[in-house]
Amino acid sequence: MPNINMQRILVVDDDPDILLSAQIILKNEFADVLCIENPAELEETLSHFEPDVVLLDMNFTRGLVGGDEGLYWLSKIKGFDPNIQVVMSTAYGEVELAVTAIKQGAADFVQKPWLNEKLVATLKACAKISVSTREIEMLRDSHQAFSVTKPATDSPDLIGQSPAFQSVLELISRVAPSDANVLVTGENGTGKELIARAIHQQSQRAKGPMVSVDVGALPSSLFESEMFGHAKGAFTDAKNEKPGKFELASGGTLFLDEIGNLELDIQAKLLRALESRSITKVGGTRSIPVDIRLISATNVSREQLSDTDQFRSDLLYRINTVEVNIPPLRERQEDIPLLLSHYQTIFGNKYGRTDTYISSATLEKLTSYRWPGNIRELKHATERAIIVASSNELKTENFLSEVPSASSHREDFNLEVLEQRVIEDALTAFGGNMTKVAKALGLGRTTLYRKMEKYGINSE
Structure with missing residues (x-):
């Protein structure tokens, strides 16, 4: 949030003696004081001095x-950023002019x-108004961000009694x-964001x-604006200054x-x-310190993350x-069984079917x-079963269109054979779209191409 002790004061006056006087009076009261004689320099000065x-x-x-000149430049300043507080100064103290300004x-x-x-x-009173105005805007933007990233109210608590999951809970507590x-x-659907929220809450x-961002879905062209924010006028549609996700998460947790x-x-x-623990808005010049705790998540394997062609080793160490x-x-x-229950x-409460049971x-x-889609698949399957079941008994076919029997598993358990088949199946499913195939398999494209070459798989 803006800090009253870090406010910047700009003095615009054509009298060098007045500017010198202002510099002496104000330099010990504010973090930064800049004085200019020519108002024609205002636009450029507003952009870099802020x-x-x-x-x-x-x-x-x-x-x-x-x-009239002062009123003209007043309109220019307010047009640039209505949050800037302007104090008018004149040697002629006419009340009507003051009222007009x-x-x-x-x-x-x-x-x-x-x-x-x-x-x-x-000036201090006006600085407080500036602080309050910017804080209100920050809170409004934060509210909008949280309304998008807020977890669904039906998200499960951390449910599980298995040794594998209890180990995860123990690590979280530490x-x-x-x-x-x-x-x-x-893997996809295992509940990585739920784990991140549990870490934040504890x-x-x-x-x-806690601000959540699906950075994998952010286009490269929008990454800096979304993550670091942008200054007013940074690009055509930047009509107002906007805080980025780093700034919104300051004092809390940023989940990538x-x-x-x-x-x-x-x-x-x-x-x-x-x-640097700091960001600079797109189109801005001021470095803004940020205080965040970073939690990241990925379905990419550790082996793939260690591939320097795909992921920077210095970033991996950092996160x-x-x-x-x-x-x-x-x-x-x-x-x-616990998750099903x-x-x-x-969903029984949601759809008015509280009397269902599973044999x-x-x-x-x-x-x-095997639940290849993990908890996400189980959740959707349970909702489907509640909706489509014709009786109070939820049957296997209500959950899944096809559940393989024990005898239906492939007899060939050679990992390389299975891997080749999975890649071929994915290529067929996504019509040869390598980006989608790589994402579905949890592979980097370079790794995928290398495996296809190994198995002699043609993408066409």
Whole structure:
């Protein structure tokens, strides 16, 4: 949030003696004071100095005392950024002129020669208004961000009694109170964001924000604007200054999902921000410090992340102080009945079918199923079963259109043979779209091409 002790004051006056006086009076009261004689330099100065308060002379041309010049430049400043507070200054203390200036957007009016204490008090009051205005905008933007990233109300708690999942919970309890960066790994649908939220909620930052971003889905052209924010006028549609996700998460946790899918040039920009603990808005010049705890997640394997053709090793070290690997559902089968019961209750209440049940035979089949989509697949399957079941009994076919029997598994368990078949199946499923195939398989494109060459697989 903006800090009153860090406010910037811009003084615009054509009298060098006035500027020298202002510099002496204000330099000990504000973090930065800049003085310019020529108002024609205002536009450029506003862009790089980014003042919070402008002390603006009313008259710049010798012989003119009507204040029209000051009103003109007032309109320019407010048009550039309505949050900048403008205090008008003139040697002619006409009440009507003061009223006109305030009606057109000025925050206050001081008469020259200044009373030092009154000048400082006026500028400090306006600085507080600037702080409050920017905080309100920040909170509004934060609210919008949280409304997008807020977890669904039907998301499960951390449910599981299997040794594999209990190990994850134990690791979370140890790492959460620290401020260490955490990398959450696991297959699609295992609940990586849920784990990230549990870490945040058990951390010392729990009262701060948690901002979630699917960075893998961000186009390269929008990455900097979304993550670091942009200044007003940075590009055609940038009509107002906008905070980025780093700034919104300051004081809390920033969760970057699908980080393994970031392109290398974007990885470099992210690394710089993490190393410097600061960001610069697109179109801005001021470095803004940020205080975040980083949690990242990926379905990309550790082997693939270690491939320097796909992922920077220095970034991997930065994000991976502690790694939390979530086991797939097939490795925690004893948790499946608990999750089924949980979702059965949720969707039973949602659809008014609280009297459904699952037979022991069906439960055994569902427990032995491999659930390639993990918890996400189980959740959707349970909702489907609640909706389509014609009786109170939820049968196997209500959950899944096809559940392979024990005898239907491929007899060839050679890993290379199975890997070749999976790649071929994915190529067929996605019509040879290599980007989609690589993402579905959890592989980098270079790794995928290398495996296709190994197995003699043609993409056409």
